[in-house]
Amino acid sequence: xxxxxxxxxxxxxxxxxxxxxxxxxxxxxxxxxxxGNEFIRKMRKVIEALKNARPTARNLPRAVERMERVANEAVxxxxxxxxxxxxxxxxxxxxxxxxxxxxxxxxxxxxxxxxSGATVLTHCNTGPLATTGYGTALGVIIRAHEQDKEIKxxxxxxxxxLQGARLTCxxxxxxxxxxxxxTDSMAGYFMSRREVDYxxxxxxxxxxxxDTANKIGxxxxxxxxxxxxxxxxxAAPTTTIDPSLASGEEIPIEExxxxxxxGFQGVRTAPDECxxxxxxxxxxxxxxxxxxxxxxxxxxxxxQRGIGRVI
Amino acid sequence: xxxxxxxxxxxxxxxxxxxxxxxxxxxxxxxxxxxGNEFIRKMRKVIEALKNARPTARNLPRAVERMERVANEAVxxxxxxxxxxxxxxxxxxxxxxxxxxxxxxxxxxxxxxxxSGATVLTHCNTGPLATTGYGTALGVIIRAHEQDKEIKxxxxxxxxxLQGARLTCxxxxxxxxxxxxxTDSMAGYFMSRREVDYxxxxxxxxxxxxDTANKIGxxxxxxxxxxxxxxxxxAAPTTTIDPSLASGEEIPIEExxxxxxxGFQGVRTAPDECxxxxxxxxxxxxxxxxxxxxxxxxxxxxxQRGIGRVI
Numbered sequence: 001x002x003x004x005x006x007x008x009x010x011x012x013x014x015x016x017x018x019x020x021x022x023x024x025x026x027x028x029x030x031x032x033x034x035x036g037n038e039f040i041r042k043m044r045k046v047i048e049a050l051k052n053a054r055p056t057a058r059n060l061p062r063a064v065e066r067m068e069r070v071a072n073e074a075v076x077x078x079x080x081x082x083x084x085x086x087x088x089x090x091x092x093x094x095x096x097x098x099x100x101x102x103x104x105x106x107x108x109x110x111x112x113x114x115x116s117g118a119t120v121l122t123h124c125n126t127g128p129l130a131t132t133g134y135g136t137a138l139g140v141i142i143r144a145h146e147q148d149k150e151i152k153x154x155x156x157x158x159x160x161x162l163q164g165a166r167l168t169c170x171x172x173x174x175x176x177x178x179x180x181x182x183t184d185s186m187a188g189y190f191m192s193r194r195e196v197d198y199x200x201x202x203x204x205x206x207x208x209x210x211d212t213a214n215k216i217g218x219x220x221x222x223x224x225x226x227x228x229x230x231x232x233x234x235a236a237p238t239t240t241i242d243p244s245l246a247s248g249e250e251i252p253i254e255e256x257x258x259x260x261x262x263g264f265q266g267v268r269t270a271p272d273e274c275x276x277x278x279x280x281x282x283x284x285x286x287x288x289x290x291x292x293x294x295x296x297x298x299x300x301x302x303x304q305r306g307i308g309r310v311i
Numbered sequence: 312x313x314x315x316x317x318x319x320x321x322x323x324x325x326x327x328x329x330x331x332x333x334x335x336x337x338x339x340x341x342x343x344x345x346x347g348n349e350f351i352r353k354m355r356k357v358i359e360a361l362k363n364a365r366p367t368a369r370n371l372p373r374a375v376e377r378m379e380r381v382a383n384e385a386v387x388x389x390x391x392x393x394x395x396x397x398x399x400x401x402x403x404x405x406x407x408x409x410x411x412x413x414x415x416x417x418x419x420x421x422x423x424x425x426x427s428g429a430t431v432l433t434h435c436n437t438g439p440l441a442t443t444g445y446g447t448a449l450g451v452i453i454r455a456h457e458q459d460k461e462i463k464x465x466x467x468x469x470x471x472x473l474q475g476a477r478l479t480c481x482x483x484x485x486x487x488x489x490x491x492x493x494t495d496s497m498a499g500y501f502m503s504r505r506e507v508d509y510x511x512x513x514x515x516x517x518x519x520x521x522d523t524a525n526k527i528g529x530x531x532x533x534x535x536x537x538x539x540x541x542x543x544x545x546a547a548p549t550t551t552i553d554p555s556l557a558s559g560e561e562i563p564i565e566e567x568x569x570x571x572x573x574g575f576q577g578v579r580t581a582p583d584e585c586x587x588x589x590x591x592x593x594x595x596x597x598x599x600x601x602x603x604x605x606x607x608x609x610x611x612x613x614x615q616r617g618i619g620r621v622i
Contacts, residue, residue, distance in 0.1 A: 154588075157572070157580070159470060159494040165573070165580040173582055181572055181587040183470040184496040185528025189593040192530060217496025219503060223538050224531060261468070261492055262476070264575045269468070269476040271484055276492040277465075282500040 001026060005053040005060070008161065012130020013204045013240055014099045017059025021092035023050045024067035028088040036075035039084055043071060055252040056213055056281045058205040058242045063095050100133030102237035102295035110140030110200070110235050110293040116149035118197040121187055123156045124215035125163035126202035126235070127171040136235040137200040138171060140293065145177045153179040154196060156187055158215060160260040160278065184217050191228040199225045203236035203292075210286030210303025211248025212236075216279055222288035234284075235293040243311050248283035256280045312337060316364040316371070319472065323441020324515045324551050325410045328370025332403035334361045335378035339399040347386035350395055354382060366563040367524055367592045369516040369553045374406050407443060413548035413606035414444030421451030421511070421546050421604040427460035429508040432498055434467045435526035436474035437513035437546070438482040447546040448511040449482060451604065456488045464490040465501055469526060471571040471589065495528050502539040510536045514547035514603075521597030521614025522559025523547075527590055533599035545595075546604040554622050559594035567591045 001023030004010050010019045027046030033039035051064045070091045074084045114120065120141050124130075127138035135142060145151045153172055158164035165181055172179035182190065190196050199221050205213045212218070212234050225232040245251060258276035263269055270276065292299040292306070299306035312334030315321050321330045338357030344350035362375045381402045385395045425431065431452055435441075438449035446453060456462045464483055469475035476492055483490035493501065501507050510532050516524045523529070523545050536543040556562060569587035574580050581587065603610040603617070610617035 156496075157470070159468070159496055162580045165585075166582075169585045170582045173585070179586060181581050181585055183527070183572055184494070185467075185470060185531060186588065186590060186593075188531035188534060189527060189590055190588075192593070216494070216500060220496060220499035220531060220535060223499060224534055227534050227538075261494055264473070265578045265580065267576050267578055269473045269575075270492050271477075271481045274476075274480045274484070274492055275490060277497065277501075279497060279500055282497075282503070 002049040002053040011163070012125065013057035013059045013202065014103065014131040014133070014136065014237055015129070016054065016057055017063040017239055018096045018099050018132045020050050020060045020063040021067055021095035024064055025089045025092035028085050033081050036079065036081065036084060039081050040071060040075055054254055056204045056254045057240070059239045062239050066095065067091055096132060099131065099237060099239065102239070103131045103133030103135055103139045105295035106136055106235050106237065106293050107134050107139035107143035109298050110233065111143040111147055113233065113293070113298070114140065114144040114149060114151065114198060119152045119154060119195060121154040121156070121190065121196045121199045121221070122168065123164065123201050123218055123221055124158045125167035125171070127168065129167050129171065130202065136202040136237070138168060140200055140235050141177065142175050145175060151177060153177055154187070154190055155179050155181050156184045156217065157181060158217065159184055162265070187221055188224045191224050191230055196230055198231050198233060200233045200235055203234050203240045204281055205251050206234070206236060206241045206292065206307070207245040207248045207251060208243045208304060208307055209247050210289055210292060210307060212284045212286070212289060213248060213251040213253065213281045214284065216282050219282040219284045222284040226288050231290040232288055233291055233293055234289055238294050238296060238310050241307055241311055243307065248285060251283055253282070254280040313360040313364040323436065324368035324370045324513065325414065325442040325444070325447065325548055326440070327365065327368055328374040328550055329407045329410050329443045331361050331371045331374040332378055332406035335375055336400045336403035339396050344392050347390060347392065347395060350392050351382060351386055365565055367515045367565045368551070370550045373550050377406065378402055410442065410548060410550065411444030413550070414442045414446055414450045416606035417447055417546050417548065417604055418445050418450035418454035420609050421544065422454040422458055424544065424609070425451065425455040425460060425462065425509060430463045430465060430506060432465040432467070432501065432507045432510045432532070433479065434475065434512050434529055434532055435469045436478035436482070438479065440478050440482065441513070447513040447548070449479065451511055451546050452488065453486050456486060462488060464488055465498070465507060466490050466492050467495045467498055467528065468492060469528065470495055471575065473575065498532055499535045502535050502541055507541055509542050509544060511544045511546055514545050514551045515592055516562050517545070517547060517552045517603065517618070518556040518559045518562060519554045519615060519618055520558050521600055521603060521618060523595045523597070523600060524559060524562040524564065524592045525595065527593050530593040530595045533595040537599050542601040543599055544602055544604055545600055549605050549607060549621050552618055552622055554618065559596060562594055564593070565591040
């Protein structure tokens with residue numbers, strides 16, 4: 001599971017949180033131990049591997065730490081190894097259910113912000129494939145469409161891994177929502193022509209002040225949205241919020257393989273020996289964000305206070 | 312030649328201007344005519360095909376119109392068909408020489424703006440391959456490097472056709488300039504981290520007020536540069552300036568094949584039947600531009616007045 005997360009066979013902050021929970025459960029099923037304490041000792045390796053599979057999304061360590069806490073409690077309560085295993089499988093399923101349910105609520109709250117006739121620009125992939133539920137940013141869009149609002153979507157292709165082109169366009173097709181694929185560099189063009197009414201994105205980690213780490217390119221969209229007076233919404237479950245970080249500057253940004261940038265799905269595009277950079281996320285300072293849509297409601301500014309209330 | 316321009320076998324505003332001149336000359340060499348007037352009549356088809364091969368870059372129609380004017384003058388002066396052909400070949404060579412020489416001057420003027428130790432971000436490809444000379448934006452960078460300034464470059468890959476990854480990185484390697492390839496969506500990240508000292512781009516058409524059409528994504532870079540207080544320079548020969556257009560709103564923007572966006576080099580990324588958009592250029596309003604570097608000097612604000620002086 002850790003390698004599936006690393007290689008992004010599963011991706012999206014809520015989905016990798018859920019996968020982290022199941023990863024611990026899968027590990028627990030394989031651990032051989034005579035006592036609860038031995039079990040916990042052996043489980044620590046599983047915990048570490050999963051927690052560190054990717055560094056930016058808050059949902060992953062949060063889910064794994066929750067699994068760890070539950071295991072520790074079970075040992076303290078004198079449960080035997082079989083019971084602990086069962087408790088962990090149940091807890092992983094509970095995390096899954098909660099994350100999925102959160103996306104339905106996010107979608108409901110967010111859809112209220114979307115007026116019929118709107119064109120929504122989104123980045124990366126934040127639908128069912130990324131969340132195990134309904135979606136965050138894409139959930140809001142799908143829900144608004146189901147409410148019979150006329151919605152059109154501009155989907156950023158999202159280089160380097162093209163989640164927008166590969167996944168978001170596919171999910172929008174399945175949902176029957178008119179979508180137009182654009183390169184990331186075209187978002188500004190359409191905003192400046194007043195062809196975008198809202199920008200909605202997901203999140204990988206949100207600091208206590210509302211600063212939001214999300215897929216590389218999100219900061220750019222936020223700056224462009226403010227410049228063009230377009231509302232910029234972040235949609236994320238509260239499991240993405242990390243109140244231990246005062247601001248976005250403290251959020252660790254994953255640097256991924258440069259091969260993702262020097263080529264395009266296996267087609268090498270840059271010359272040999274070409275240097276590249278590949279930060280997978282950027283941080284959008286809270287001042288660019290209009291509101292944060294969570295399963296506990298829509299957080300308006302000042303975010304610090306609102307975030308304190310939903311956590 | 313018209314189809315080589317259309318298919319972007321040759322691209323870059325100055326290079327397609329030069330190609331337009333040679334295209335008329337090549338056409339002229341094949342025209343069979345008994346009189347100058349018949350020659351001109353037959354040449355009109357060549358002129359139209361070349362002038363309309365691509366709509367945005369000013370250099371192309373400017374060069375073709377110049378060839379047409381020269382041919383008309385030769386007929387008026389009573390030259391015979393062989394003489395007209397020779398005059399047109401000479402004129403095409405002259406356009407080539409002038410465009411190439413302009414890039415050396417642009418590079419000299421521009422290099423004065425670049426301090427040693429700087430990291431320069433650039434977009435698309437604006438070097439020798441795009442200009443038949445030294446380059447515009449890339450010429451400035453190469454010249455600064457030749458002046459022994461320590462220069463590093465961040466090169467946007469420039470989707471959809473990846474001229475940055477394929478061409479700019481190659482030209483920078485040949486010039487021995489340290490370069491790091493990034494996706495277009497990463498430019499904002501590096502600007503916000505204060506890792507970019509200048510943004511320099513080329514241009515396809517500049518209106519009388521300084522509004523500049525350039526490769527899609529340029530407007531976004533300009534907004535990001537202003538937001539992060541980074542100088543944003545446009546480097547272009549005066550042949551790119553179109554004083555007949557009051558503002559950038561009048562610049563025609565080419566829409567290219569959607570296949571360029573739904574995949575790359577034959578690798579399809581979007582699902583079948585996926586809609587896409589492919590504006591090849593955008594317009595950067597003059598307020599975001601710090602200065603325009605031409606072969607006749609650096610135009611500072613107000614651009615309207617400066618442009619009037621160099622035209």
